[in-house]
Amino acid sequence: MTVLRARGYSIRTEQAYVDWVGRFLGFHHWRPADSLSGSEVTAFLAHLAVNRNVSASTQNQALNALVFLYRHVLEQETGSWEGFSRARKPKRIPVVLSRQEVAQLLGRLKGVNRLMASLLYGTGMRLMECVRLRIMDVDFSYRQIRIFHGKGGKDRMVPLPERLIADLEAHLQGVRELYEGDIADGNGEVFLPDALAVKYPNAAREWKWRYLFPSARLSVDPRSGRVRRHHVHESALQKSVKRAADELGLRKRVTCHTLRHSFATHLLEDGYDIRTVQELLGHADVSTTMIYTHVLGRGGKAVRSPVDRI
Structure with missing residues (x-):
């Protein structure tokens, strides 16, 4: 949250990003985020798109939250998964x-x-x-x-x-x-x-x-x-x-x-x-x-x- 606030994100974005990170970690049985790689990220995003059938905007918000986590908090390269199935709004x-x-x-x-x-x-x-x-x-x-x-x-x-x-x-x-x-x-x-x-x-x-x-x-x-x-x-x-x-x-x-x-x-x-x-x-x-x-x-x-x- 400190990084989000330092970058001027609104409290609603902060709450949404924290929630998505929690869901991501829960999906992988609460393993530390720095131990999860791009394959685990894509598995979670695929789960949202295929099994949960969430809307395009929801898919993109989850992706944005994880990109922020890895790029700005963990300071890791997001690699090719950053563009994974970025849903297009109809x-x-x-x-x-x-x-x-x-x-x-x-x-x-x-x-x-x-x-x-x-x-x-x-x-x-x-x-x-x-x-x-x-x-x-x-x-x-x-x-x-x-x-x-x-x-x-x-x-x-x-x-x-x-x-x-x-x-x-x-x-x-x-x-x-x-x-x-x-x-x-x-x-x-x-x-x-x-x-x-x-x-x-x-x-x-x-x-x-x-x-x-x-x-x-x-x-x-x-x-x-x-x-x-x-x-x-x-x-x-x-x-x-x-x-x-x-x-x-x-x-x-x-x-x-x-x-x-x-x-x-x-x-x-x-x-x-x-x-x-x-x-x-x-x-x-x-x-x-x-x-x-x-x-x-x-x-x-x-x-x-x-x-x-x-």
């Missing part, structure tokens, strides 16, 4: 809601969940990018939101929707009251990445570093043991969106990520170029963004079915 056309369906879905949500879902659709940000927003990331003057350390460790700017400004300002008043209460009770700290915490030792108690969507409860930081107010858990919004979609009777698989897909597709429908959409979504490769062009065709690439001519 390319699926994203589920997209119509504008009317988005309006109906947002109309079913209330309070903070509605505000967060509106930001997902209005900016195209990912769920965890929204959950982890800080007060200072919202720039009302320039009408933009900074996504700090998004997927791939990249920063980017997204537009701040005009119609959400009043709701955000009202929301911030409540967050401010919560912050002042925490300060008065001696619980005013918020989590900061290690490098920032060292460089700015007082920043953890400053207003601008607070989470935009703080949790209703204080919690104990699993790394430091300090009592802090973390951000809301993403599952609350996930459950609310699913429940709203079920209540509406939508016959699509609707998740929080569906709002991001809808954002991208609707921008392309409005005539924005693919490079602009790529930048807003934070895609490293434009080919990832191109998947949304497939959604725009009517009936399979705009082909008119012959049955419609009968």
Whole structure:
């Protein structure tokens, strides 16, 4: 764990990697990791792929965890097994809601969940990018939101929707009251990445570093043991969106990520170029963004079915 933290990995990645290393060692009857070679690694990976039939993303996460273990902890060469059966995720056309369906879905949500879902659709940000927003990331003057350390460790700017400004300002008043209460009770700290915490030792108690969507409860930081107010858990919004979609009777698989897909597709429908959409979504490769062009065709690439001519 020390090596993971020194390299700035998130606590979720840390927990996942530690879990996979434990499964790997357990699979080989808890033999020391430095006594296991590439053949044992490939046997475990083959077990996951063939016997457990885990998804492509799960296979790749297990492989990444073992590569990290051998390369950075044990400082051994990973050799040819590093590329063993690196699973390819199947390319699926994203589920997209119509504008009317988005309006109906947002109309079913209330309070903070509605505000967060509106930001997902209005900016195209990912769920965890929204959950982890800080007060200072919202720039009302320039009408933009900074996504700090998004997927791939990249920063980017997204537009701040005009119609959400009043709701955000009202929301911030409540967050401010919560912050002042925490300060008065001696619980005013918020989590900061290690490098920032060292460089700015007082920043953890400053207003601008607070989470935009703080949790209703204080919690104990699993790394430091300090009592802090973390951000809301993403599952609350996930459950609310699913429940709203079920209540509406939508016959699509609707998740929080569906709002991001809808954002991208609707921008392309409005005539924005693919490079602009790529930048807003934070895609490293434009080919990832191109998947949304497939959604725009009517009936399979705009082909008119012959049955419609009968």
